[in-house]
Amino acid sequence: MRGRRPLPTVATIVSGRVGLAVARRLASSLVQVDRAAASPVAVLKLARPPANSLSLEFMAEVRLSLAELEADPEVCGVVLSSSNPKIFSAGLDLKELVDPDPVRLHAFWTEMQTLCQSLFLTPLATVAAIHGHSPAGGCVLALTCDARVMREGGPRIGLNESALGLNAPWWICNLMERAIGTVKSEQMLQRGSLVDGTEAAKLGLVCSSAATSDEVDALVAKHMKEMLAVPNSARQAVKAQRRQALGDAMKSGTAEGSDWFVSRVTSPEVQGPIQAYVASLKK
Amino acid sequence: MRGRRPLPTVATIVSGRVGLAVARRLASSLVQVDRAAASPVAVLKLARPPANSLSLEFMAEVRLSLAELEADPEVCGVVLSSSNPKIFSAGLDLKELVDPDPVRLHAFWTEMQTLCQSLFLTPLATVAAIHGHSPAGGCVLALTCDARVMREGGPRIGLNESALGLNAPWWICNLMERAIGTVKSEQMLQRGSLVDGTEAAKLGLVCSSAATSDEVDALVAKHMKEMLAVPNSARQAVKAQRRQALGDAMKSGTAEGSDWFVSRVTSPEVQGPIQAYVASLKK
């Protein structure tokens, strides 16, 4: 039966015309959704080995999984986590950026923007459980959530795009600025800084940190419990009000943002460092 | 003599057409104004038992008392305090919200907005001395001041509207955001968080806290002294400049804000929780 109907193309995924049931067929192994019976909280685990790097199809599936949870009247909150205890997400899949097809690259960045808009504006309560590394795109996903808890010790978080020769677009920088303020975000962004959980909590980049994974999970549950203790309609109204201005600006800048991204990434000054970096990884 | 001239109606109070001398007749026992001889600082004590809950007439009197102090050339600063050592203000008078007359409700919220605009934009130096609980509307009054000092230990402060099923309008949220930043204010607003003085000082929700009431008063006096050490015209010019954008937006949104408030509060989804809450208080 599966073969009878053509799989949706990237273009139809991105434009949102794909039914959820169909979309789940695409890559359902890349996202793991756990639901305890009778719990209003789902756990959405990023599960794309080895490092949860963000490809077009992976991001589309995350977004569609979120849409499924939003459509479920019993779900009020989502914990965004990773099936890999050492890596939350390594950020953009560099394969998407090396010698790219401009049409796919445009769809890729449109999906990144659309996913982040969906996460930022979802009426569900969201908490990122950051047990592992969370650089660049991984940090962006975490910043779209209502709260962030990070494990201390090993993993590092930050928007380190500039260290790779790229500059993060304005809305990603604004997501960091709303968490840690203007000057501190500007400084981290200029330097491509990565910090550990203790420092991230001190800066406000995450809400709290803990030494063990169990303690992280306990803090995540506490954040979620506090949010869900509030009547849903009021909590959602607060979230919508506080995020409307930035959310509207993000949405209205999507097309321009994808054009900018394609132009920037395909330029020699960005392709050079990326190709050199990927070559160094292969060695 | 008093009977000869009709008392002003709510509509004339709200529209500001009431002379101060007339208005003082209305409810002069609800606000206690203390002036030490030859001191440029007045203490305006909220004095509406049992909890300084904000009714239309009470707020009108606070505003008119403030206007009287502004008109006094010897007054440069006002300490906003409470005659009740355990409660700064319990917030909106729920009696105004239960099964309300829409016309009075509209005047009620217009007065709340106008009072807060007057406090936010007054050229007088203002310090809130928060000895007791200060939830919701009590926190709003405190946030309009130039500085806030809170007693540690018992009392709690915060914008807990969402916990009661309401969402605070944008300008109230912005007052909190300017004190504690975007993400922290969003989180407190989503959860309807109330915190004690120690935590409030750590967050920046109040400027400082102290263990005893005497120490609170000493810190309040220190804040006031520092402000009044600056030439009045310069201090006032700084305050006007820094508050102009938000103040203008607050003023231009007053009518729309009252329409929204009436529509929201009279809706079944808000009346239900409020009536249930008030019924539970009566038991």
Add this chain to the structure above:
Amino acid sequence: MRGRRPLPTVATIVSGRVGLAVARRLASSLVQVDRAAASPVAVLKLARPPANSLSLEFMAEVRLSLAELEADPEVCGVVLSSSNPKIFSAGLDLKELVDPDPVRLHAFWTEMQTLCQSLFLTPLATVAAIHGHSPAGGCVLALTCDARVMREGGPRIGLNESALGLNAPWWICNLMERAIGTVKSEQMLQRGSLVDGTEAAKLGLVCSSAATSDEVDALVAKHMKEMLAVPNSARQAVKAQRRQALGDAMKSGTAEGSDWFVSRVTSPEVQGPIQAYVASLKK
């Protein structure tokens, strides 16, 4: 030879039509530029005795020195420092403000604005090494840099204009707000607060502080090293993006700002205190 060609007038300096080589003749002893061989970092030392107070010609020379460094392809970063270990800069030269010629005063404030715009928007990485006092205009120069390190113990920093009866224009206040937030900056600005290095670091007014001058210099070098570890084009793109909105507003408000400054400073209510203050200094 020098006499053959007329020195540029203030008007031509301010309008930027002066060649650098000519401008260097003006006052080359007021700025000391140190370049270690093969280092991408220059040290620009303010060197106008006794207190690096900002005169029209001094500010013009600082700006032209910066432009020279920007034009040098080997320079990527500038440390802004002082040849006086006890004073970074005392702020505006009060001689410019006492009984001023309105035309020169207009040029003076245009130069102050243009210098700050140049420092704020320079593609070079900038760190202020604040070994000595840095009130008012000294603090403004520091706030335009990408990072600030201050010596603990003696020196103080802040925007204390209001204490002298002036109010700092909006863009100076915004420079402070982006470092320490809305309410804290409003409070420091209202009171004309000056704080020491330890307190400044705690507030975020400087990025870090240290007990000795050597430690300050080591921290400055660390800040600079972190910034220059990032590819120049990416670091510059981040800086340009994060500063564009405020930078554009500063530039478009220059003429209006100078008109305002002349009107304010020549008013009796400002001339009175300034003349009294200068008279008190002479005693």
